[in-house]
Amino acid sequence: MDTLVIAGKSYTSRLLLGTGKYKDFTETRAAVDVSGTQIITVAIRRTNIGQNPDEPNLLDVLPPSQFTLLPNTAGCYTAADAVRTLRLARELLDGHALVKLEVLGDQKTLFPDVVATLEAARILVKDGFHVMVYTSDDPIVARQLEDIGCAAIMPLASLIGSGMGILNPWNLQIIIDKVKVPVIVDAGVGTASDAAIAMELGCDGVLMNTAVASARNPILMASAMRKAVEAGREAWLAGRMPKKIYQATPSSPSEGMITGSPHSAANN
Amino acid sequence: MQLIINGQQQSYDGPLNIQQLVEHLSLQNKRIAIERNGEIIPRSSFPEQILNDGDQLEIIVAVGGG
Numbered sequence: 111m112d113t114l115v116i117a118g119k120s121y122t123s124r125l126l127l128g129t130g131k132y133k134d135f136t137e138t139r140a141a142v143d144v145s146g147t148q149i150i151t152v153a154i155r156r157t158n159i160g161q162n163p164d165e166p167n168l169l170d171v172l173p174p175s176q177f178t179l180l181p182n183t184a185g186c187y188t189a190a191d192a193v194r195t196l197r198l199a200r201e202l203l204d205g206h207a208l209v210k211l212e213v214l215g216d217q218k219t220l221f222p223d224v225v226a227t228l229e230a231a232r233i234l235v236k237d238g239f240h241v242m243v244y245t246s247d248d249p250i251v252a253r254q255l256e257d258i259g260c261a262a263i264m265p266l267a268s269l270i271g272s273g274m275g276i277l278n279p280w281n282l283q284i285i286i287d288k289v290k291v292p293v294i295v296d297a298g299v300g301t302a303s304d305a306a307i308a309m310e311l312g313c314d315g316v317l318m319n320t321a322v323a324s325a326r327n328p329i330l331m332a333s334a335m336r337k338a339v340e341a342g343r344e345a346w347l348a349g350r351m352p353k354k355i356y357q358a359t360p361s362s363p364s365e366g367m368i369t370g371s372p373h374s375a376a377n378n
Numbered sequence: 379m380q381l382i383i384n385g386q387q388q389s390y391d392g393p394l395n396i397q398q399l400v401e402h403l404s405l406q407n408k409r410i411a412i413e414r415n416g417e418i419i420p421r422s423s424f425p426e427q428i429l430n431d432g433d434q435l436e437i438i439v440a441v442g443g444g
Contacts, residue, residue, distance in 0.1 A: 128444025138442060153443025156384040156436065157410055159403050168440050169409045183441050196411075198438050201418050204412035270444075319444030 111348065114315055116292055117176070117208055117240035117261040118327035121148045124309070125339040126180070126294065128319025130330065135171040141322055142172060145332040151180045151210055151317070154199050179203060182210040182241065187223070189213055189230035196234060208261070209234070210245035210296075210317075220270040224251045228258065235259040244296050247281040249288055256289050263289050264296035264317060267308060271320040273300030276307045286312045303332075309342025310350070382434045390429070397424035405437065412437050 113120040127147040132138040142150060150172060158165065172179070181199035181319050183192035196209045213230055215223030222245050235258055242262040243255050252263045265285055268274035275298060276282065277347045286293050291315035299305050308316050316339055325331035379392040381392045381399075390399070396419060400406050413436040419427055 129442040130444045132442060151444055152440040154438050155441045157405065157408070157439040159383055159386070159388075159437065160406075166441055167409060179440070181440065182443055194416075197418055198411045198413055198436070199440075201420065201439065202440060203410060317444075 112343070114292060116359075118244065119208075121178070123148045123336075123339075124343055125313040125335055126151065126296075126315055126317035127322065127332070128317070130166065130319050131173065131323035135166055137328060138168075139171050141328050141332040142177070144323065144329050144336065146336045147177075149180055151182050151319070153184050154181055154195050154202070174203060174206065178208065179206065180208060180210045181206075183212050183230075185214070186212070187214050187226075189226045189233065192226075192230045193233050193237075196239060197237075200239070205236055208240045208242065210231045210242050210244065210264070211260075212309065222246055222266070224248065225230055227251075228254060231258045231260055242294070245276055245287065249281060249284040250284045252289050252293075256291055260291065262292040262294050262314075264294045266297040267304065268298030269293045270297040272298055273321055273324075275296055275300050275304040276311075279307065282308070282311055282313065288347075299306055302334040305335055305338040305341035306345070309339055310345050312346050315339070379429065379431045382430060382432075384437055392429065392431070394429045395425055396427040396429065396435075399429060399435075400424060403437075408439065410437050410439055433435070 113122055114124050123146045125145055125147045126149045127145050129138050130150045152168060156376055183195045184194040186195055192211055192213050213223050213226040213228055215221050224246055227245055231243055240261040242264055243260045244264045245251055245255060247265040248253050255263055265282060268277045294315040294317050295308040295313050296317040299316060299321045305316045322328050322331045322335060379390050381388050381390060415434055
């Protein structure tokens with residue numbers, strides 16, 4: 111069985127799905143179910159205090175008993191804030207140690223601050239967290255994060271929420287070739303072919319949110335993404351044919367062709 | 379007694395422990411985590427944690443995110 115193993119746990123789905131930006135929790139849950147995902151990201155925020163006590167809770171809709179929850183540090187711009195957020199998340203989720211670390215460096219591009227990311231990763235790994243880490247597509251930083259002990263390296267394919275697709279497949283390929291822990295493309299996927307391309311490169315998984323949540327029909331896109339990730343994975347496992355540049359090769363036999371001019375009554 | 383909860387100043391009559399505060403905020407059946415003055419307070423010790431004037435509390439939940 112082809113499974114994705116992260117921090118010692120096996121998953122049959124290689125699609126990781128974010129839970130932000132959906133219309134409501136019903137749509138969130140439907141997209142999660144149709145996508146077949148087993149790992150979902152959540153954000154950690156201040157609760158409203160008493161204003162709306164009956165407000166539904168995300169964890170009631172997506173219970174930790176059914177999914178692996180991946181609390182993130184979205185919006186954190188320092189290592190200290192990210193570490194603080196994930197320690198609270200661990201308490202919230204009863205000691206659950208698998209987390210998504212991201213430390214941002216720029217409000218416009220949401221590019222990661224890789225220096226602060228490395229610092230936070232060191233603290234978290236030492237503190238017993240299994241860190242899946244969002245980073246740039248720099249192969250050296252990816253290797254350094256692996257050396258620190260991160261459970262998965264998650265390079266961006268393009269900017270968070272941009273849907274610009276896989277902009278630098280070559281860098282991703284280098285990271286995939288060099289890093290031994292799972293490599294998961296996180297951010298930038300816009301449509302099904304982007305997810306398939308990531309998987310065909312040899313990524314171990316794809317994490318996405320906006321591509322599904324901001325599709326005109328999020329549920330249908332969740333279905334498309336499930337198939338794209340599966341198709342890309344199978345294509346990678348199958349091993350694509352070599353590219354032959356400017357060199358056509360017929361698929362049909364060249365022998366036994368019907369040749370010569372036919373005798374026909376019309377010619378006489 | 380003044381408390382700062384999620385950045386907002388609130389007045390309470392003391393003495394008050396964290397469990398009582400949680401109930402007062404109708405959060406007793408919610409999945410939450412609490413930090414007091416920068417230190418995480420395990421759920422099991424909420425009743426033992428007597429609040430002091432000026433305490434800063436963060437009460438967090440999981441929300442949708444990517």
